[in-house]
Amino acid sequence: MRALTELLQATSGATRLVAALAGVAGHTGSGAVRYEEHKDGRRRLKADIAGVAGLALEIVVNGAALAALACRDGRAAGRLDSACGAALPALRPGDRVEIRQNGVTVLQGALARAPSFADLLRRTGGGQSVSLSR
Numbered sequence: 001m002r003a004l005t006e007l008l009q010a011t012s013g014a015t016r017l018v019a020a021l022a023g024v025a026g027h028t029g030s031g032a033v034r035y036e037e038h039k040d041g042r043r044r045l046k047a048d049i050a051g052v053a054g055l056a057l058e059i060v061v062n063g064a065a066l067a068a069l070a071c072r073d074g075r076a077a078g079r080l081d082s083a084c085g086a087a088l089p090a091l092r093p094g095d096r097v098e099i100r101q102n103g104v105t106v107l108q109g110a111l112a113r114a115p116s117f118a119d120l121l122r123r124t125g126g127g128q129s130v131s132l133s134r
Contacts, residue, residue: 014038019097019109021049027106028052029074033059033097035088035111042081043088049076049099052106060098060105061091 014036021031029051036044045066047059051074059066059078066088069076080086091111099107 016114017091017093017111018114019111021097021099021107021109024105024108029107031099031107033109034114035091037090042083043090044082045080045088047078049107050074052076052101054101056101058100060100061089062095064089
């Protein structure tokens with residue numbers, strides 16, 4: 001059922017962006033930020049971070065702080081959803097995503113279009129199985 005749900009979401013016409021995050025200036029760690037904007041205006045952002053020190057971090061996009069996350073055992077995760085009251089700006093490919101600790105950027109990346117289901121089918125020749133897990 002989950003695979004079917006993801007397939008339907010992938011073909012829903014929503015804008016989907018993803019940023020792979022990597023350490024900067026000697027900081028280690030990695031992560032990903034996923035963003036969705038639906039035709040009805042709903043926006044969602046999900047962040048998964050690993051390999052960072054400290055107790056807290058901040059998600060910053062294009063210089064604007066979006067959320068603070070608690071960090072435990074080097075990991076942090078969070079979700080923001082405009083349907084639940086989160087103030088998420090419209091994001092576009094190329095927008096800069098940073099993870100900051102105490103005002104210092106420790107991870108960064110840029111948003112890019114996530115592949116659509118049709119793109120995935122083209123890459124596999126259309127006849128092979130495709131994993132849609134996130």
